[in-house]
Amino acid sequence: MRPTIDAAFQRLWYGRSPLAWLWLPLSWVFVVVTAIRRGLYRAGILLAVRVAKPVIVVGNITVGGTGKTPLVAWLALALRERGFVPGIVTRGYGGSASGWPRDVNADSDATQIGDEAVLLARRTSAIVVAGPDRARAAQRAIERGANIVVADDGLQHYRLSRNFEIAVVDDARRFGNGFRLPAGPLRESIRRLRHVDALIRNCRTSSEDTRDPIEHPLVLIMHSRIDSARSLVSGASRKLHEFSGKRVNAAAGIANAQSFFDALTAHGLVVNARALGDHAPIKPSDLLFDDAAPVFITEKDAVKCGAITDPRVWVVPLEIELDGVDRLLTAISKHLDSAR
Secondary structure, three states: OOHHHHHHHHHHHHOOOHHHHHHHHHHHHHHHHHHHHHHHHHOOOOOOEOOOOOEEEEEOOEOOOOOHHHHHHHHHHHHHHOOOOEEEEEOOOOOOOOOOOEEEOOOOOHHHHOHHHHHHHHHHOOEEEEOOOHHHHHHHHHHOOOOEEEEEOOOOOOOEOOOEEEEEEEOOOOOOOOOEOOOOOEOOOHHHHHHOOEEEEEEOOHHHHHOOOOOOOOEEEEEEEOOEEEEOOOOOEEEHHHHOOOEEEEEEOOOOHHHHHHHHHHOOOEEEEEEOOOOOOOOHHHHOOOOOOOEEEEHHHHOOOOOOOOOOEEEEOOEEEEOOHHHHHHHHHHHHHHHO
8 A cells, every 4th residue: 555545544543533443334245255255264164274384373363563573583582402404485475576485595686576585584594485375475485494484464364274372462552442453443343362372462661561461371572672773885883873863864664663762762862763664665765765864674674675785774773572482382382292
């Protein structure tokens, strides 16, 4: 979606706009179609593909911006530390490749296979395969040597059978107005969370820790933070507090661009913000502002900036910390053992 349309839907879904009610008839159609589709898989009429290795799915029940991709990267690294060879599969959203699945590495062209795929390859150096058919992508990852598969944003991709499901909830926005698409941000009913194996609350600020809990047997808190920035051109690194009190520019082509701008503001930066729309291609003109102040961009957007040589551009990596790491990995191990 173009930035203006994207922003309009964000206001519709996460505000109190009465216009949401006008979209409800289409939401009812969406509810019926998704219920029929899931029912067909449950009844065995549509067959899920079970690949030769265990599959962990990380997803959400809302549209975009919950922090699932950073969690996928973290989980792949945690599994590698425990002796696994993880393979990551992702949809390749925004990619224009003519054939799928596609192998991904740190130097892959994001316009061909999507920004998230390249980001995951750079972050983890793991086996990464992109493709709309997650089952085919998982099979390809296993062919390349993976002995466990982590699927990014595959909660609703029922064609790929899975051993463990993780749902991520943005604790600031949660479920918006509570309506299903397109009247609200929900892909599935909130009741879907009862059936996942683990639920991760992404708390961007410490105050969110104290919000009403979400009922589930295994709930963990994830803190996502930014702390430093590195030059897009030279790779030099600086702490964000060094920019405190200064006017800076920021551009973001992510689903919840405001969360990036707010995080910069929380470090004392005076931010002139420009939201570009989720997965938007980055052109040099997108990073041009009317002054010579530094320009901050997200790590996901940086993978689309290979041709940009402006020394004013700084990349801000997102770091996550997960409370209860051992509880999550123990639960995953138990599920994998029972599936053997």
